[in-house]
Amino acid sequence: LSLLNTGQQLIIATGLVAMLWRATQGVVDGRMTLGDLVMVNAFMIQLYIPLGFLGVLYREIKQSLTDLSKMFNLMEREREIADQPGAPALSLQASPEVRFENVSFAYEPSRPILHNISFVIPPGKTVAVVGSSGAGKSTLARLLFRFYDVGIPGSPSVAGGRITIAGQDIRKVTQSSLRQAIGIVPQDTVLFNDTVEYNIAYGKPGASRAEVEEAARAARIHDFISSTPAGYGTMVGERGLKLSGGEKQRVAIARTLLKNPPIMIFDEATSALDSANERAIQAELRSIAENKTTLVVAHRLSTVVDAHEILVMEAGQIIERGTHAALLGQGGRYASMWALQQSSE
Ligand SMILES: Nc1ncnc2c1ncn2[C@@H]1O[C@H](COP(=O)(O)OP(=O)(O)O)[C@@H](O)[C@H]1O
Numbered sequence: 155l156s157l158l159n160t161g162q163q164l165i166i167a168t169g170l171v172a173m174l175w176r177a178t179q180g181v182v183d184g185r186m187t188l189g190d191l192v193m194v195n196a197f198m199i200q201l202y203i204p205l206g207f208l209g210v211l212y213r214e215i216k217q218s219l220t221d222l223s224k225m226f227n228l229m230e231r232e233r234e235i236a237d238q239p240g241a242p243a244l245s246l247q248a249s250p251e252v253r254f255e256n257v258s259f260a261y262e263p264s265r266p267i268l269h270n271i272s273f274v275i276p277p278g279k280t281v282a283v284v285g286s287s288g289a290g291k292s293t294l295a296r297l298l299f300r301f302y303d304v305g306i307p308g309s310p311s312v313a314g315g316r317i318t319i320a321g322q323d324i325r326k327v328t329q330s331s332l333r334q335a336i337g338i339v340p341q342d343t344v345l346f347n348d349t350v351e352y353n354i355a356y357g358k359p360g361a362s363r364a365e366v367e368e369a370a371r372a373a374r375i376h377d378f379i380s381s382t383p384a385g386y387g388t389m390v391g392e393r394g395l396k397l398s399g400g401e402k403q404r405v406a407i408a409r410t411l412l413k414n415p416p417i418m419i420f421d422e423a424t425s426a427l428d429s430a431n432e433r434a435i436q437a438e439l440r441s442i443a444e445n446k447t448t449l450v451v452a453h454r455l456s457t458v459v460d461a462h463e464i465l466v467m468e469a470g471q472i473i474e475r476g477t478h479a480a481l482l483g484q485g486g487r488y489a490s491m492w493a494l495q496q497s498s499e
């Protein structure tokens with residue numbers, strides 16, 4: 155810009171001097187009047203101002219071109235997970251079977267997270283996953299949602315196994331149909347900077363106010379929303395920062411209830427709630443999960459005692475599995491976790 159401006163000023167100044175010199179000479183020689191000289195000067199000024207703009211315009215055009223190329227770069231970025239060409243939509247019965255077959259997975263090639271995980275959630279049943287934090291429980295949910303593909307990136311030699319829903323490999327169906335079929339109450343809820351109503355209705359675009367309120371009642375948040383001055387029009391703030399952890403979680407639960415999908419994932423869905431609210435919502439969740447295929451990640455074991463199967467995970471492996479009674483009978487890891495939680499309660 156400095157070069158441009160300096161050069162431009164130099165050219166203009168030279169022109170100015172030359173023209174004034176010629177005009178003055180004309181007046182001296184008597185070929186022009188003094189008025190002509192003033193007119194030449196006025197022309198010069200009129201020319202000079204728009205020429206000065208050229209520099210600014212040039213710079214703006216340059217800036218726009220840079221922005222344009224950045225935008226195209228962004229649009230050309232490959233998606234990490236892409237649909238196969240011509241992939242069909244997931245076809246579903248009312249409550250499909252979910253199957254993990256020898257699933258291995260790593261976010262980064264150097265650090266495998268899951269090792270040969272296999273389990274089946276029969277249609278309409280609930281499988282619970284418990285274990286220490288960092289064991290890979292939330293990763294199971296992310297894989298089922300296909301935020302990542304199974305396998306170890308960069309080492310095709312390790313077979314990653316597969317995940318199927320109603321017998322269909324989730325890599326071979328469209329992501330939109332897959333995600334339509336699954337509802338998740340995640341460990342940390344993402345809310346949009348909009349109203350509470352918008353955030354709940356997001357589970358089912360086009361839902362009526364009555365449906366939203368019904369879902370909010372089931373998630374035990376209707377009373378709280380009604381007690382705020384703006385009611386369902388309350389803005390939740392950036393990422394929901396104006397709500398407490400428990401309130402956010404209940405908005406997420408309401409959203410999932412409204413979506414009412416055939417497959418549900420609860421990832422420590424009630425971890426931020428107090429025990430009284432947790433008990434109330436647990437009862438609600440249980441009745442909703444009644445005929446749905448459900449994967450529950452639980453931090454409190456008492457919430458999953460009636461699960462069809464309980465998987466105890468440790469460092470990416472299933473170290474114990476079975477029903478609550480069977481696991482207690484084994485007297486292993488689960489039994490000691492149970493004893494610990496019972497005594498603290
Ligand atoms: N996006 C990611 N990139 C790399 N590592 C991750 C990522 N997400 C989670 N991990 C790692 O994977 C492991 C399992 O995480 P997670 O499934 O969230 O555990 P949890 O059982 O507590 O839900 C953790 O050790 C975590 O550090």
Ligand SMILES: [Mg+2]
Nearest residue numbers: 291292293341
């Ligand atoms: Mg987790």
